[in-house]
Structure formats: structure tokens, C-alpha cells
Amino acid sequence: MPRTDNNTSHVLAADPGLAPVNTLPGVGPVLEAALERIGITRVQDLWFHLPLRYEDRTRLTPISELRIGESAQVEGTIEAVERGFRFRPQLRVVISDDTRTMLTLRFFSFRRAQVDQLTPGARLRCYGRIRHGAHGPEIVHPQYQRLSGEGSGIEETLTPVYPVTEGLGQKRIAGLITHALRKLPADATLELIPENLRIHLRLLSLREALLLVHRPPAGADVASLVLGIHPAQQRLAFEELLTHHLSLRRLRAQVREHAAPRLRGSGKLRKAMLKSLPFALTAAQRRVSVEIEKDLSLAEPMLRLVQGDVGSGKTIVAAAAALAAIESGFQVALMAPTELLAEQHLRNLRDWLVPLGIEPVWLAGKVQGKARSNALAALAGDAQLVIGTHALMQQAVEFRNLGLVIIDEQHRFGVHQRLALREKGRDGITMPHQLVLTATPIPRTLAMTAYADLDVSVIDELPPGRTPVTTVALASSRRGEVIDRIRVACAEGRQVYWVCTLIEESEQLEAQAAEVAHAELSSLLEGLAIGLVHGRLKPREKQVVMDDFRAGRISLLVATTVIEVGVDVPNASLMVIENSERLGLAQLHQLRGRVGRGSQASTCVLLYQPPLSAMARERLTAMRDTSDGFVIAEKDLELRGPGELLGTRQTGRLEFRIADLARDAAMLGDVQRIGAAMLDQHPLACERLVARWIGGAARFAGA
Template sequence: MADSGKKARAPLTLESDVTYLKGAGPAISTRLRALNIYAVGDLLFHLPLRYEDRRQHQPCARLRPDQEALVRGRVVDVDVRMAGRRTLRVVIDDGTGALTLRFFHFNNAQRDAFAAGRWVQAYGAVRVGLSGPDMVHPQYRIADLPETLQPDDTLAPIYPLTTGITQPRLRALIGQALELAQRDATLTAHWPELDGQSTLDALRTIHHPKGEVEALLARTHPAQLRLVREELLAHQLGMRLLRQRLKAKPAIAISNAQAAVAELIQTLPFTPTGAQQRVLAETARDLTQTRPMLRLVQGDVGSGKTVIAAAALLAAYRHGAQAVLVAPTELLAEQHARTLGAWLEPLGITPLFLSQRVKKKAERQAVLDALAADAPAIAVGTHALLQDSVHYARLALTVVDEQHRFGVQQRVALREKGGARAPHQLTMSATPIPRTLAQTVYADLDVSIIDELPPGRTPVTTVALPNTRRDEVIKRLGAAIGQGRQAYWVCTLIEESEELDAQAAEAAAALLREQLPQVQVGLVHGRMKAEQKDTQMRAFKDGISQLLVATTVIEVGVDVPNASIMVIENAERLGLSQLHQLRGRVGRGAAVSQCVLMYQPPLGEMGQARLHTLRDTTDGFAIAQRDLELRGAGELLGRKQTGDIGMRLADPMRDAELIPPLQQLADHWLQHRPQLAQQLIKRWVGDPAQYAAV
């Protein structure tokens, strides 16, 4: 037979492009990239977010708020209402009680299908509606006879999706990947250090649950615990490898660091707290080394982290080198520039400033020339300091404020500005993280904690009120503003939504302008352009506006000492740490400050716990610990938080006792099983080349 000329396709492996799987193809594989799925093996570790339990129908009379449930009932009422938004309302009854299904997106065919007397099986999250329990846009099936609507016989894994990818398609592709995984020795290997069963055995259970469903729902199944250990180990391996790479490069040893600390303290208008002096000593000791400092300074809002940064910047300058402080926003950068200028100018040092707001070519060029010259300099600014056009002659120190707002790429770019010698790194965070979590998330850094507030900070009185007292709060707010005070009004949403019972920022601003016509009301939210946000926040800082309505974008913001009142709507929707950060915007001046937490009753058990904690303490670390206990690490950090490596299954709070032995195991594997260590990093954390490159 003549050769057809066609090239034989290589056998599929876990390294093969996902395009070649049955049911994939170029269009599907392109969409899968949005889920970070490129190769067949990536599908194995695209793990379920959760499981849906559709094994039995729940009686309508026993439904609880926030519960996800499968229900079956007969349609007893259907109508389309136009109150604010066109809504299809379907009421079903199962003999124990009624449930309302609400749809905001529907067509006539859907409406007609819900004929009175027909049976509906629906799955969704239960809410408390005005007329009893309801579900918004549940998944559903309709039939003429109840017998045709039966529960499932097992749990259904629910995966993260993207446009054009459905749960059934993803499950089918993952099934093919599991078949191919049988040929991979590292997946089928049994490691006694990780509790026996192979990675593949655990993955099969996770993706195709068959028994022990209660344990799976509770995340206590042996298969889940096996993968948790592996993920925690991979994370420790990655962080330790990153630290090794960073410490391998030489750094400029700043021998006069302790002298610079003493020089700064003499010029400060206050005496540093004991906690500040402890961290100043730790930082000064690091700066004298020939290997780069890798230190994170954690401190509550107002604890005085900027003093630590100022001492380090001064030390680098006095050594004849260059140092930069980078902040995530224009306003925060300008605030740092003013503070550092006030402290350093008496010592004959004027910090340079660079951001997108420096428009004049001559001013911008003067900063660039100063940094390119082999002369000592301190620069303060935004991401503009990371641009390719900025060249440093002798960069010895980088300080990053609110480090979680910067991505890995940006931090790497700043490190590379040091050339052959790595700059010392000082990162600062006002988001307290408990030690049990810090040892996992920041395993590549030495952590210093400022756990003492300077004297003179005005205590903030915190009260919780139902939103039924909104008019009373507005009236009192108007009276306080009339006495010369300023206030924040924080909302959790940007625009109206009937699906979430929260007051939107734009609607709140309109309401407040109507009820307080004598007050200048500003508005800031995440959909505004940066220049618009800056204009509004500057007006508030300068006292042009007295009341600033905002979403949580002001969580990290400027210091406005005259702002002494904070009202947070729907406070039950936010986590403790975020509420504490918002509250930290007030209490910065001499005036007695208040924080009003308004909530939508009835308040659930977790909501009550959060608000009680906020009322009882102002200790950011105690609050972070409680937040971690209530919500877990994924919620506290944000699973997609910029720059942090998220966890898929592990929870550093829940799994804290597993971490110490895995830290020792990570050191052993890096020394004795380096190839296997690289494979685990790639599997759980990402391409190990990113660590080798920094």
C-alpha cells in the first residue's frame, strides 16, 4: 500500500496539548486557557470547587437561608411582575410548604412551561424573601408527573467554568485525563510521607465520588487529606526554592544601618514604640548582610510601619546607594512622599517622586536622570518606578507598601532593577495575617510584626444597627457634619441588584444628597477611571466634600484626620479583616470617632459573630485570627488575590498542624529529590521556571 504521506500522531500523554482530547479541539482548548488548562495533565488538578448534593428532595417547610437544596413541588401560581425589574415568579408547593422561584432573564416559552399543576424539580440557594423562602435562577426540570423527577444517586462535582465550557464537557475531558494518568509514575507512586495512597487514587475519588459522601462534603475524606498534604508540600517547596534563588545573589551590605536608625529617631517628632524599635533593629541587622534582606513588616492600621521604611531608605542613602518606595495608588504614594519629606528634609534629603501624574517632561526627565546617575537617591512613587524607561545606577533597597496589591511580575521587575546585585526587599502590609497562615503564605520571607499602636490614637467606638434605622443614622450624620466633621459611607455594591439585597453606592449617594442637601457628597467606586477617583478623594481630603460615599476601594486609602465617622452598609456581607481595614480610615485625628455597622436583619450566626468581634476589639491580629476561624484562609486572602499563590484544597488555618513536618520534608526533598520537587511545584503552584528566574 502506498504511503499516504500523513504523519502519524504521537500517542497522547499528560504533556499533550488538550486540543487532542476527544470533545476538545482548537475552539474549546482556547477557552480552557482561561482556566489555566493547557496540557492534558492540567485537567487532573482542576479540582471541584464544591459538590452539589442532589441525592434527596428537601421539604420546603424545612429549608434554611443560605442552604443549597433540591426540591420538588407542584406549580400553584405563576405571574410576571414589573416592580423595578421584569420578574417571572413561580410558586411551587410540595405539601409541607411553598417556595418561590424568581427569574430575571426569561422568555415566553419558559414562562408558559410553568403551567399551574405541573411538577418542578429545582436546585439552588435558599434566600429569605418577603413572602417566605425563595430561589433566584435555580437549575430546574419540569414534568407532568412527579415520578419522572428523581434525585441523583451520587454527588455532582462542580468545577470553575469559563464562557463556552459546561460542567458535562469538563467532566468528560477530566475523565479522559484520568485514564491517561495511569501511565505516569509520579502520579501512581505511593509516598509513605504523604500517607500511603497514590496521587492518582486520591484524584479519582475527588473527581468521581462514590462513597463516603458526608466526608467529602465536610472536606475530611482521606483522599482530600492526601492531596492537602501534597499541596502544602508543593507550596513549601516553591517558597523555599524562591528564597534560595533570591539569597543566592549578592546584595550591597549597608554597614551604617544602625547609625541611620539613630539619626532618624533624633529627628522624629515622637518616640518610636517598643514594637517599632524591635523591628527597626531586625531590619538594620538584615541590611548589613551581603545577601538580600527578604522581610515582611506586618502592622495594624496606624501602627507606624512607615518609620521602618524611612530608616531603611535613609540607611541606603547614607551608604551612597539608591532606594525606592513603591505604593499601589497615586494618593498613597503622595502621602508617603509628604511624610518622608517631613522627616528627611531636615537631614538634607529631598525624596524624588515619580507617578503618572508627573506629566511635565522636564520634571520626569530630572527624576530619571537622578536615578541613572551614580549618586545616592530616595525615590517614592507608583508602578511608574517599574517601567523599562527607569534605570537605576546603584539600587540597594526596594520597599513595597501594601504588597498584596502588586503581582509577582511587578515585584520581579523591581528586583531586576538592581542588576547583578539583588536589592534588599522590605515589604509592608496593613492586613494582619495570623502566624499560622503567614508561615505558609510568606514562607519565603522573614516576618516582623508591629503589635503595638502609638499612644494618642483616638479609640473608635463601634456600634451595629439594623438598616431599618437608616433615616436616624442619616439625621445624626448630618448633625455631625454640621459641626465640622467628615464621614465615609461605604456600600458593598456599585449598582442596584435585586439578586443581592444591598444598597448600591450610586443609589446611596443620590439618597444622601436628597436628604442632606446642605452637605457636599462625593462618590468613589471601582468602575470609575483612576483620575476620577483621585479627583473625588482629593476633594474629600481637602475638605471640599464632607461626605464620601464609596465601595470598598477606600479600604487602603489616604489619611484624612478630620474624617471621624464611618458608616458601613450591609456590614454582614464583608469579612472581619476587611471591616477592620475600613474602620481604620477613621480615628486618625483628635476627634472622638465612630463606626456604624448597618446590617440587613435577620442576622445569621456568622454575621452575628463578625459584628460582635468588631464591637469587642480593635486588635487587628485578634480580628484576623477570628476571621480565619470563621471563613478560612481562602476567603481571608482572596483565592485570586494579586501576587499570592492561592490554595486549591488546603486551608492553612485548618491544616496548621500539618505544616511543620512538611517544612522539614520540603528541605529534604530539595536536597535529595530535586526533580520530584520541581514536578510537585509545577503541578500545584505553577511553572518552576518562574522561581529560577527571580
């Protein structure tokens, strides 16, 4: 590979961005540790610690013109203050402005000094996201200041909002970034994309883009900054997309340098398993199985992602791959993110494989004492297949000869976890094959970027016998009709899910909401066996309830979103999702996939609290209009961006600092073309780009 980078060592030495962050004023050991938690160790990390969004505090909005789901700044006079205890202490402050419209400010965490300051007659300026409350619009935990006299002037420019962590607030990080920006060098040192390529793409200089994005000047195009389409943001988005592409291309090449065992089984066990099944594989399942077989037969590590909508039959495809490894004398590890999902795999694989003489080993966090010792001994000995959770990655777990790693719902694992399991199979220069499964359909643009290091297979066909699910959206005022429908369904011998959701991401609050719903439904549906499952139950308690529901001893299961994956009850044909407007499309689709798994006509009822925001209305409409997971995924990417589909960078999943795949998809062609040219002609610049945008996370990216 030709290397045309000139004076690279000189540039590195002269680059002030490589200085440790503790060289900035005010950065002592405590602050340095807080910065390190979010990946900031060098000055240049602060340059590229980009705003998540901007708050528009350049104007005041009359309370009467507030819109649900949007953020706004208002001023008003306190009319009433009320302290209460509903589930937990809370403080309600009601303000009004010249329009005589009321706005509620709600606090769940507050100090006595705040209560003393928030008194009737005081004037406040508040900023926050507007949501629908019981008595009109409200803001939960607004940012506010008490005004005195004429008050203070409003901001002249947009206010950037940065990612922060405990011990590092917005004010502190903004101050540090100001110090870091003073050390920005001239473009010659800063630029890593070759000049001829930048000119061809008409990109702004990097220095100009960084200064504008961090400190939008008076007169900047506010509308384009809020939308993320300002030329400065697009310049940075291009470089970030390019970096991720380069990182994954390099990673794929590095992994391919390792050897892997050739897993060429005779096919005898696979044929026996398929013959024993009460169903035939679909054409899509057969196609994907052939792709996997070909990969496993090669002497380089397989890196294959299998996408399939809920119920498309990914597990049987994974089982066939496992048998190829077992026939070749190698061990297989299947890891799932929750015990519910792992136990679902354990039941299925036992049914299919025990008749073939293969007894899966079970290893989860709750496996302790003698059972754990026996499981560990089996893995070091003659065990052929182990199924479990993150417990598989613990230090005490050792394999005899791990040849295939299967990871289900991989985006729920952090990069360190996936790397730890793969490393357990490394033997000198060899590495186990990897098969990754996901029931979260991934749009093509997202797969091109997030999984450039993986070969992607799609199971795009549902098995025969699966019934389509009818989806209806009903206002919560029709809750009584829905409960009557549950009564009829259970009388006919069918089973029902009632899913509780809360906007606050709190397991405790969700559990309380589920308990309240369980008590209410128990009183309204006397005589019905009603179960309750939520995240705060002990695993054993949760398992007892789920086993009773599977066996038909429970007719109605009240649950939180803990049932999103890993639950297969073919007799359940009705699902009610309460406060459905609070969930993203991907999660709604995953939940809906719990019904329609048998031959009965199935229904999903989306109960919502009016009025709906524009985005919530689009989500519910999409759910009513289609059951195609890939159509749903494209819509979810359009509405919410990649974060909902793949999660955050800190946990090893993909969330960009400034790029947006739905918005910036048109760049991907140029990204791939420029990436190929840079890998060929400017490899050292590629390394510096990866260090700049990804840093230490790069080595984990393909775990």
C-alpha cells in the same frame, strides 16, 4: 546534597500525565487556549484540577425549610413572572411547592427564550445559594431545569464544581477530566512521596484519592466530603501543602544565592528624620527597624515581610529603611496597589524627607507628557526615591542603581508585577533588597505556609494617642437614629464616612448604590457638605473630593470600599458601613481602621439587614468584641479560609485547590518534617511535585 531517586528518567518517559492536553479527544486550538488560561497544558494538570466544592443534588429541600446562606435544591411550580428595570433589566420568577411557601428566582442576565419558557404553571427544579430578599428567600441566577411529566430522577452522588474560565463550562471540564482519569497510571508511576513516609503518615494511595475526589461513588461519606475531611481529600491536601512548602524553601535558597548591595548608611539622615517627628517610635517599631537594618547590611538579598495592624506605623519604618539605602548611594522604589494609597505615601514621605534634601519622584498611570518624561529621566539620573503604582513596572522605566524595593499591600499585586519590579534592579549577579508591607494581619499558620520564603516582622503595638474604636451593630430599621447621630457629630465639627456595599461584585452597581445613598443623605441632611467617591470616578475627580474631605471642607463622605486603604483623616471619628453582613472580617477591619486615627473617641456602626446568617452573626460579633487585627485574622481564617486573606493562585496569591489552612493546620508540622527529608534525599521528586501542583507559576512565587 545526596540524590537517591532511582530510574527518574524512565519514570518521566513512562508518565502519561506529561502528555499535552491536546492529545485528549475533542481538544482543539480554541479549547486548548481556554485550558491554558487556567494553567492546564498537560494531562496531569486535569488530574489535579480538583473540585472547588460539591453540590448536593441528591435530595430535594422543601422551600419552608430553606436556610439563608446555604445552597439547596428545590422543586416548585411557577406562580408569577415579572420583568422590571431597577438599575438594570431583571426577571423575577416566583415558585411555590407543596408547603405553599414562596421562593423568588432572580435573573439579571436572561434571553427572550428563557422568558418564554418560564411561564406560570410550569414546574422547575432549581439549585442555588439562598439569600434574604425583599419578599422572603430568593436565589440569584439559579441553575434550573424545566420538568415535564414526572420529571427526571435526582442525582445519586455529589456533583463536583470545578474552577472554570470563559469558553470552558462545567460540563466541558467534567468531560475532559473523565477522559484524563482514564489515563491514570499505576501508583508506582504516580506516587512522588516516598513509600516509607506515606506508610508512616497512613496516607491513601494517590490514585485512589484522585478517583474518589473527582467521582464520589454511591455510598461515599457525603458529610465528610462536603466538609473536606474525607481521607481522600486529606491525602491530596497533604501533598499540596507539602508542594507549596517545598517550592518556597527552594525559592528562598535560590534567592539567597544572589548577591545584594550592602546598605550600611551612616544613620545621619535617619536620626535627623526621627528627631523632626512630633512623636517617638514605639518599641515595636524600633525592634522591626533593627531587624531591617541588620538585613540591609548583609551581602544577600533581604526578603522581609512587615505586618502591622491598621495605623501601627509601618510607613515610618519603611522610610527609615529607604534612608539607609539612599545614604549608601542606592535608589529606592516604593510601589502601592492604588493611587489613593500611593499618594498617601507620597504626602507622608515628602513631609519627612524633603527637609532632608530628598525629593521623591512621583510616577503613576495618570502622570503623562512632560511630567512623565521628567520622572523617567530622574530615575535614570540622580533621583533617590520613587513612589508610584504598577506604572513603575512599565518597560520604559529604568533605574540607575535600584537597591531597595518596598511593596505595600503586596497581596494585591500579581506575581508577574512584583517580579518585573525586582528584575529592574538586577545587575549581573546582584539583586535589590525587598521589603514587603501589609496591614492585613496574617495568622501564624497562614504565615508559616504562605510566606515560608520571607522573614516575618510584626509591629504589634499602636502608637500612643490612637483611640480605640467602639463598634456597634444595628439593624437597618434603626437607620434613622444613625442619620440623627451623623447630624450631631457634624454639628460638633467631626467628620463621617458612610460606606456602601453590594453583594454583587460590580463596580457599576456599587457606584449606583453610592449615588442613591448620596442623594438620600443629601435630602435628609440639608446644609451639610456631602461628598461622593466610588471606583467609576476619574482619578482626578476622586482626588478633588478626597482633598476636600482631608481639608475639612466636606463633613460627610459617601463612598464604596475604595476607601479601604490609603485614606488618613484624623478628624473622621464616625463610620457607618451599610449592609455590613456582606463583607468579610478582614475588609470590615480595614474599613474600621479609617477612623480612630486622631485623639477623639471614635465609633464604627455596622448596619445590617436581618435576618443574619450564622456566619454573618459570627463576623459582626467578632468585630464588636475585639479591635485586635490578629484576633480578627484568626477568626477570618476560621470562617472563610485563606482565599479572603491572600487571594487566588492565578494572580500570584495563595489559594489552595483542596487544602484549607484553618482545617488542615495540624498537618503543617509533618509537612515541614517530610519537606526537609525530601529536599535532602529526593530532590528530583521535589521538582516533579512542584511541576505537578504549581507548574509555570513556581518561578514567580517569590516575586
